[in-house]
Amino acid sequence: MLFTDADAAALYDLLNPWDPEQWPSDGFYDALVMAAGSVLDVGCGTGAMLHLAREHGHPGHLVGLDPDRAALARARRRADIEWVEGTAAAARWDAAFELATMTSHAFQCLVTDAELRASLAAVHAALRRGGRFAFETRHPQARAWEEWNPARASDVVDAAGRSLRVWHETESVIGDVVTFTRTTAAADGTVLRVERTSLRFLDVAMLDAFLADAGFAIEARYGAWDGGPITGASREIITLARRR
Structure with a gap:
């Protein structure tokens, strides 16, 4: 049985349907995206989040960035969104977005210190002053x-x-x-x-050190998708950072 890269991308969507009404995590990001005039989704995968935003009437500039060609091929089924092949570290936008996102624990794919620093620097540069960066990591x-x-x-x-x-x-x-x-x-x-x-499973202290070095300030921090604080039982570190 042949199983291609395109099959793998389609299977991802089957296993991980984007549904803000069913999944609190999707609802968290959907609210941020719909409130922002311009959005860069880093590690956009098959583009489901931005697809739905446009379907629901988002009028602004939406851009998805991902290195996976098969995933982007599915994303490009919607042509009224800009899709860019590449990594976070290679991004070259300058003050173009109000909001940047990394959903589905994509931030954890930044494994080395150098990759983290380069990626955060590029996201920082892509945001307008005061722009927000929303992402989550699994709490170690x-x-x-x-x-x-x-x-x-x-x-x-x-x-x-x-x-x-x-x-x-x-x-x-x-x-x-x-x-x-x-x-x-x-x-x-x-x-x-x-x-x-x-x-990479960063704890809060290490995560905040990388963010501060890149020029971000923590605007909000949650340990659960309902907006609760981080506790000893939290499974997530949900971060909303602002470009200084």
Whole structure:
């Protein structure tokens, strides 16, 4: 069974539907996007957030940035939004946006100090003075990686009618960097695709140090999507930072 990059992008949308009414995380970002006149979505993936914003009447400048060509091909099904292939660190906008976002824990894909600093500098430059940067990271205290194992596999039927099983499995935890695999298999167990990803789990202090060095001030900080504070049980670090 052939399983292409385009199939993987379509499967992502199937497993992660963007729905602000169902998911509080999506609702959090949707409210910010709809209130901003210009938005840069860094790590936009298949573009679902910006698609919905335009569908709901957003009249402003919407730009999605992502290095994944297959994901952008799905994003480009909507032509009234600007789609750019590239990484956060390579972004070259100058004071063009009121809001920048990184949803779905995309911020954690910035693994090295150099990548973090370059990406934050580029996002800072892309924002107008006073512009806001919204993103979330998994709180390391929740140790989310311990739940990434085949026992938590998802069974789905894709658009082509194929029965698939998808699971994540942690390979290593070295300092604050977790490396894991995502496996997609056919119903008979045949492995179709294995993707390896590393994520960085910054604590609040380290995160804020990087933001401050890049010229951001913390406007709001939450530990849950309902706006609650960070506690000893929080699974998220949700940040709204403002360009100084």
